[in-house]
Amino acid sequence: MRRRWLGRAALAAAMAVCLATSGCQRKEHEAQASTPRRLKLDTVGAVTRPIPDTLLVTGTLEATTVNDIAANATGRVVAIHGERGDQVKKHAALAKLDVRLAALQAAAANAQAKVASDQAELQAQECARTEKLAASGAVPMAEWERQSWQCKIAKSTMAASQVQATMAAQYVSDGTIRAPMDGHLVERFVEVGQFVTPTTKVATLVSLDELRLRISVPEIQLGGLKKDAAVTFRVAAYGARIFSGTLARVSPVVRPETRDVLAEATVPNGDHALRPGMFATVELQLGTKLASVVPSSAVVVREGTSRVFVVRDGRIEERAVQLGPRVGNEVAVLKGVARDEPIVREPGEEVKNGLFAE
Template sequence: MNHATTKRRAESFLLLAALAASAAGCASKASAESATQAAAPPVRVETTEVREAPMPRSLALTGTLRGDRQTDLAANAVGRVLETFVERGDAVKKGDLLARLDVRAAALTAAEAQANAALTRAQEETAKRECERYRALFEGGAISRAEHDRIADQCRSAPLSVAAATARARAAAQSVGDGQIRAPFDAMVTERFVDVGEYVRHDSRVVALVSKGALRLEFTVPEASLAAVKTGGALTFTVPAYPGRSFSGAVRWIGASVREATRDLVAEAEVEDPDGALRPGMFASIALATGEAPSPVVPRSAIVAKEGRAHLFAVVDRRIEERVVQTGAEKGDLVAVLRGVRAGDAIVMKPAQGLENGQAVE
C-alpha cells in the first residue's frame, strides 16, 4: 500500500469521526431541550377563542403632533439681552417675563418724543389764544382777511401736530415696553434662542413656546383617499415612545385644496391626552376609520408589548405558542388582529409574566 492511499484513508476516517461527533452533539442538545421542556411544570392559564366581529376599517397614515398654539416668539425690539428668566421645559403663564433687553437708547428717544408732544400741546394752546384775538381784530376791521386766514390755518394745523407728536411718543414708549419680552399665552418653553449679552433685532427669535394641554395631530391624506376624510371622523394613533398604547382623536380641520407638488391634502385632528403623555413634535402612525368589516378580534388584555411589537400567546396541542401579531383598530375592549391569528384559535386571556414558548398547559 503506497503512502498516498494511506493518507486518503486517514483523512476519510477523521471526517467520519467528526460527522459522528457532530450528530451526537445535536442529538444530545435536542435531548436536553426535550428534557428541559418535559421538566418544566405545566401552567394553568385562562383562554378564550378568537372570534370575528365587525371592526372599524382604517386608512394607514402618518402625522406629527402639534401644540394647539405654538410660536417662535420674536423680540419686537432692538437691544442687548440683559437677563433671561426661563429655561427649556419651563412652564410659563400669560404675561410672565421671559427676557429683558437693554433699552436705554429707546428710553431716551421716548423721553424726547414725550417732550416734543408736550411742546406741541403748549403750542396748540398758544395758537388757540391767537386765533381768538385775531378773530376779534378781524371782526373790528383792524386786520385784513388774508392775515386772519393765515392765523386760522395755523389754528387748524395745531391739533394735527399734537396728534402726530403724541403718536410718536406712544411708539417710543412701546419700544421701551417691548424690551421686556413676555409670554403671550400659557405655555411650555421648548427652546431658548438667546443668552445674556447677545444683541437682538425686531425679528430675532427669543424663545419657542407651545401651549399646554390640547394637542393637534397634523397629517396628510393622498389625493386618491380624500373621500375617506370627513370632519368629525374618528382616528387612533400610536407613537414610538409608548409601544402597545393607542391614543384617539377626531378630525376637525381639513385643507381646502390639494398640494400640487405632493398631490395630498393636509388635515388636523383634535387629540385626547388625559394624562399628558404626548409631546408636540412626536411622530404618529395613524389609523383613520373609514367603515367597518369583519375581523378576528381579541381582548386587549391578551396583547403583550415586547420591543415595540405586539405579542399573543396561543395554546396549540396543550402547549404555549408565542406569536408576533399585527394589530388593527380598537373598539371598546376588543382589538382587531390583522395578522398572526385566525378565528377559532385559543389564546391566553391575561398572560402572566414569564410565560414561555413551548411551555405545557394543564
C-alpha cells in the same frame, strides 16, 4: 413433621395474599395514572360583529404653533428669563434690554408734546378772539385767515408731538421682550451683554396644547378617507397608552414618487405628554367590517406572539392569532379563530396546549 408442613403452608398462603393485594393496588395506581387530568375552564364563544375597519400607517407629530421671537428693538441685553423646556405664560418677560437712553428720549418727547399741547390751546384762544373781531369789522379778514392757519399748524404740531411721545414710550416698552402666547421655550439664542437689533432672534416658543399628526396614506386607500374620521395612535415613549385625534385635512394631490397622499389629524394634548417630532404608529378608521370578537382577557402574549386557547373535542388548542382593533373590553381576531369557537376566557399558567378540558 406435620406441624412443620402446616407452618410452611400458612406462610405460603400469607405470601400469596400479600402478592395479590400488592398487585391490586398496582393496578389501581396504573388505572388512576392512565386517566387524564381535565381542567375546569370558563369559555366564551367568538362572536361575529361589526368592528372599525382601520388602516395601519405611520406618522409624525408636529407643533401647530411655533413662534420665532425677534427682539423688535435695539439695545444691549441686561437680563434673560427662562431656559430650554420652561413653560411660560403669555406676556411673560423673556429678556430685557438696556432702555435708559430710550427712557430719556421718551421723557423729552412727553415734554415736547406738553409744550405743543399748550401752544395749540393758546393758539385756539387767539383764533377765537380774532374770529369775533373779524365778525365785528375790528380786524381785517386777512388777519383772521392768518390766525386760522396758525391754529391749524399748532394742532398739527401737537398731533406730531404726541405721536413722537407714543413712539418713544413704545421703544421703552419694547425693551422688555415678552412671550406672545402660552407655550414652552424650545431654545434661547441671546445672552446677557449681547447687542441685539430688531431682527435678532431671541427665542423659539412652541405651543403643546394641540398638536398636528402628519400621516402618509397609500393611494389605494384614498377612497376611505373622510374628514373628521377618528384616529388613534401609540408612541414608543408611552407603550400601550392610546392617544386619539380627528382627521382634519387631506392633501388634494398624490405624490408621484411614493404614490401616497399626506393627511393631517388634530390631536388634543392637554397634559403635554406628546412632543413634536415623536414617531407614531397610527390606526386610521375607514369604516366598519365584520370580524370575530373575543374578550381581551382571552389573549395572552407568549414569545412575542398573541395567542388564544380554543377548546376542541375536549382538548385545549393553543393558537397564534392576528389581532385587529380593540373595542372596549373586547378585541377583534382577524385570523386564527372561527365563529362560535369556545375560547378560554382567562387562561392561567396551568392552561397548556394538548391538555384535556371538562
